[in-house]
Amino acid sequence: MSDVNTACGPLIVGLVAVVGLVIGSFLNVVIWRVPRGESVAHPPSACPSCGSRIQWFDNVPVLSWLILQGRCRHCKERISPRYALVEALTSVLFALVALRFLSDSDPVGEVGILLPLLFLTAVGVALAFIDLDTHKLPNKIVLPAYPVVAVLVCFATLLMGWEWTSVIRAALGGLILYILYFVLCVIGGMGFGDVKLAGLLGISLGWLGWSYLIVGGFLPFVLGGLYAIVLLVLRRVGRKSGIPFGPWMILGWYLSLFVTEPLSAWYLTLIFGT
Incomplete structure (x- = not known):
């Protein structure tokens, strides 16, 4: 077998x-x-x-x-x-x-975990290119994705035999990132399209685990910040120039799928020495 x-x-x-x-x-x-x-x-x-x-x-x-x-x-x-x-x-x-x-x-028994992640990957590709072209994250894509991701997360949890607490964690993850980006939007650091996208990505990150939520929530700011610094140094943009943040949110979410566990292991080794 x-x-x-x-x-x-x-x-x-x-x-x-x-x-x-x-x-x-x-x-x-x-x-x-x-x-x-x-x-x-x-x-x-x-x-x-x-x-x-x-x-x-x-x-x-x-x-x-x-x-x-x-x-x-x-x-x-x-x-x-x-x-x-x-x-x-x-x-x-x-x-x-x-x-x-x-x-x-x-591998067959674990296919369920791919359902919400592949769906969000496809949504992310579309949104990233659209945001680069138009500086917008269309509601026609983001909002319908919420119920689809919710259903896929619940279905995948059932298929995988995971504890249903992971679904609660998914809801909290979406809420946490939504609130974080909403605060940034209010103080003038984000567009509201970014807020809605943050809640969507937060659902899947929270579902996978708190460490994924932390890394996936933090990485976009690192990546976007480094990109902005490079553009400023090259004088391609000014300090008040608008830079689409959606692609960095999506890239940070995607990379977190791969780097969260190694980063968590490294951090525990650094702290506890084991």
Whole structure:
């Protein structure tokens, strides 16, 4: 049985990566249309230059862009490499989450933990690119994600056989980060879109554990602060320039999935020497 579980691990990771490619393709539609108030379901995908409908065989994630050499089949105008980048990035991020949380001993039994984390990874990719483009975090994405994450956290808790106290911790995690960012918003350090995103990310961090909430809540300020310092030193921005903070919140959340346990172990060793 252990050999079967060991063999299933790579298959699950590969499947998750393929799913990430497909979802990444859909995220390109979300990133382009949601800020413009357009439907993500209709009309079908089309060339941004000539408007020609993109056929299914030209819509294979990453591969179609490479085969067509980044150009429309009809008008030959260049298609931004960001489309392929979003697809590949989503696939890699999905695979890394699967590698991080699926053990070799029982990968099938631990698939449940991926549900809320992969969903938030996809949401994070869309929001990060939209925030970079528009300096906004659309309510149409953030607010519906709340009930979805809540349901996925409860479902994953049931599948994993975790204590239901983790769900209570998830609710508290979302509330804590929401209040923290709300205070920063009131004193003028954040936009309200950041506040709503903080509550969403806090749910998953609290669900995983208090240490994840601390690291995931702290990292965005470190990353965003370092980025702002670099820009100031290079004189790319002024002291009063607005810098989108959403991407740093999302990056901090994602990195916390990987660095929290090593950081916690290092801290305990530093304090207790064991």
